[in-house]
Amino acid sequence: MKLGRKFSLIAVLMVVGIGLTACGNNQSKSGNKNNSSKDNISAALVTDVGGVDDKSFNQSGWEGLERWGKKNGLKKGVNGYNYAQSNSDADFAPNINKLIQAKYKTIFGTGYKLVSAIKSAAKANPKTNFVIIDDVIKADNVASVTFKDNEAAFLAGVAAAKTTKTKKVGFIGGQRGLVIDRFEAGYRQGVAAVDKSIKVDVKYADSFAKPDVGQALAKAMFNNDEDIIYQASGGTGSGVFSAAKNEIKKKKVWVIGVDRDQEDEGNYSGGNLTLTSTLKGVGTVVEKMATSVQKNKFPGGKVSTYGLKEKGVDLTKGHLSSDALNAVENYRQQIIDGKIKVVERPSQLK
Amino acid sequence: MDLMTILSTVVSTTLIYSAPLIFTSIGGSFSEHSGIVNVGLEGIMVIGAFSSIVFSLFMSKTFGWMTPWIGLFVGGIIGTLFSLIHAVATINWRTDHIISGTVLNLMAPALGIYLTKLIFDGKGQTGFISQPLASSKIPVLSKIPIIGKIFFENTSIVAYIGILVSIFSWWLLKYTRFGLRLRSAGEHPEAADSVGISVYFYRYCGVLISGFLGGIGGAIMAESITLNFSGTTIAGQGFMSLAAMIFGKWNPIGAMGAAAFFGFAQSLAIIGKYIPIIDKIPNYWFTIAPYLITIIVLVAFVGKSQAPAADGSTFIKSK
Numbered sequence: 001m002k003l004g005r006k007f008s009l010i011a012v013l014m015v016v017g018i019g020l021t022a023c024g025n026n027q028s029k030s031g032n033k034n035n036s037s038k039d040n041i042s043a044a045l046v047t048d049v050g051g052v053d054d055k056s057f058n059q060s061g062w063e064g065l066e067r068w069g070k071k072n073g074l075k076k077g078v079n080g081y082n083y084a085q086s087n088s089d090a091d092f093a094p095n096i097n098k099l100i101q102a103k104y105k106t107i108f109g110t111g112y113k114l115v116s117a118i119k120s121a122a123k124a125n126p127k128t129n130f131v132i133i134d135d136v137i138k139a140d141n142v143a144s145v146t147f148k149d150n151e152a153a154f155l156a157g158v159a160a161a162k163t164t165k166t167k168k169v170g171f172i173g174g175q176r177g178l179v180i181d182r183f184e185a186g187y188r189q190g191v192a193a194v195d196k197s198i199k200v201d202v203k204y205a206d207s208f209a210k211p212d213v214g215q216a217l218a219k220a221m222f223n224n225d226e227d228i229i230y231q232a233s234g235g236t237g238s239g240v241f242s243a244a245k246n247e248i249k250k251k252k253v254w255v256i257g258v259d260r261d262q263e264d265e266g267n268y269s270g271g272n273l274t275l276t277s278t279l280k281g282v283g284t285v286v287e288k289m290a291t292s293v294q295k296n297k298f299p300g301g302k303v304s305t306y307g308l309k310e311k312g313v314d315l316t317k318g319h320l321s322s323d324a325l326n327a328v329e330n331y332r333q334q335i336i337d338g339k340i341k342v343v344e345r346p347s348q349l350k
Numbered sequence: 351m352d353l354m355t356i357l358s359t360v361v362s363t364t365l366i367y368s369a370p371l372i373f374t375s376i377g378g379s380f381s382e383h384s385g386i387v388n389v390g391l392e393g394i395m396v397i398g399a400f401s402s403i404v405f406s407l408f409m410s411k412t413f414g415w416m417t418p419w420i421g422l423f424v425g426g427i428i429g430t431l432f433s434l435i436h437a438v439a440t441i442n443w444r445t446d447h448i449i450s451g452t453v454l455n456l457m458a459p460a461l462g463i464y465l466t467k468l469i470f471d472g473k474g475q476t477g478f479i480s481q482p483l484a485s486s487k488i489p490v491l492s493k494i495p496i497i498g499k500i501f502f503e504n505t506s507i508v509a510y511i512g513i514l515v516s517i518f519s520w521w522l523l524k525y526t527r528f529g530l531r532l533r534s535a536g537e538h539p540e541a542a543d544s545v546g547i548s549v550y551f552y553r554y555c556g557v558l559i560s561g562f563l564g565g566i567g568g569a570i571m572a573e574s575i576t577l578n579f580s581g582t583t584i585a586g587q588g589f590m591s592l593a594a595m596i597f598g599k600w601n602p603i604g605a606m607g608a609a610a611f612f613g614f615a616q617s618l619a620i621i622g623k624y625i626p627i628i629d630k631i632p633n634y635w636f637t638i639a640p641y642l643i644t645i646i647v648l649v650a651f652v653g654k655s656q657a658p659a660a661d662g663s664t665f666i667k668s669k
Contacts (some may be wrong), residue, residue, distance in 0.1 A: 050583045051581075052474075053467075053475070054474060059474075093596055108391050158359030204633075209615050210585065211575050212366075212571070212587075213585070213620070215363075215367075216616065217620055220621055220623075221365070223351060224355075224624055234587075238575075238577060238580075239575050239576065240576055241478075242574065242576065245482060245484065245577070246484050246504070250504070264477065267480070268480075329509075
């Protein structure tokens, strides 16, 4: 027993020690390379917990920054462009501080989870530009970017309503909140716009990382005769796709993907069951913002909203029938022209 | 939904949800009966999930429909190798079991993601497998009227295999020479040693079996539910299995029952929303239902749960 205790103590000390030395190194590295060139346009991105290769949100943002950097002949690293990956919520603040010390001119935070970390960093560093994506911060050196996900979700609703044979469609969300509310509200409004008699079954998994719950929810929906499910639930969504792959052997079902083209997820031995996907152009926005800093037109203190009109969100063609595609294009134009106003919260639905 | 659909949905979602937990929790009971606490089940599941997905991605053309089944075996083998770390650390080096298990849990996701990046050109998650462990009907049994439709149609075959494995494991631990010796290493290692039983050998067996079954559990999760490997493929199922094992009083059949029960509670919470009258209950009741039901059953029916006497102790062979 005593020996065991001693070992555990040593193990804990070692882990702590490794952590400390790692921090020390980082600080000295960024401290040495202080550079105060006048036309500093360098930019860096702090990821949400997904990381830069999450095949979704963060990856799209990083790809946008990379495109911008390469276009301007910058290199990855200090004075160029870079990212800091967050593996947990506790990494946000240290990551931002690391980038500030390395004198990046503009720092992007992808995801609403970074709000409080960006807010306090912006207050302490008024000369650095910050961009928060998917939320709003009121400060002169912070530009806020939100997406009208509800508009893309509306089109998904139209597509579902035009495709369903059973007149019942499903929606599986991750966790209730401002962002997913937009998806639910838009989707329901879109379905109702086509046919009020179609039922929309809305369920939440209460987590973005529970594929097993996602699968059970989807299975129940299919057994309830719903033939199309729109999933806005991150990692939970992979369970929705696997449930559909089980179901497709018996009857025709579809899944609508989210945030990026989820065509890959829908492949099965007899074809593809991803009806379409709603897209969120985080990359485009990051690219635009970085360019605006370059032209000294950083929209600090402002909120920019990207919808269908600004091509910030979109719907893929996927496997939609020409009839459904026509309807989608029709509604898209009506939304762009302002004839249809898509609501943001389910409570605003009539 | 009509009654038949409700019942068959409850049964099939229960089985799909609990299949990974069943295998892993049985594995846990082997390890603990030999005297080694294994909180590293989560990490073992991650490694099992990862290796089975990699196998499936590369070999599905060669093995066709057999791929997922061989994939389970591969997950088990790699899980066994991974659990060897825990075995060496706790049995030979006499490390604290909790610390060593935590090391597995910390190491596995990082290792899995790192290797994914190495194998798949820097991507953070793998592609999707083309040969999933799909649900299907069980021949003959599905022909039974009513019961066949509820229990054996469109269901998870691995979950039924898991139930058989739990019965076999119970018999193995309770009635065979191997089982008795393994348990003696976990109840009173000094006494076992004094009659010439190699405590080290049986403890190794216990840990490696838990590695094998835990690896299979992880592989089932990946091959039937997520269909790819990413950081969120295994998110807490290892700890759920650990809880199922304790809930089931360290008995393989009990552990299986508890795992199935967790799945049942989860499934009820989902299906409840489709049953008339019950669907009027506010949503948060459904959300807390699995946990509430578990607490009530634990307090009211299960009673005291007793771990093997020398569970978590280190054994030093006297010279």
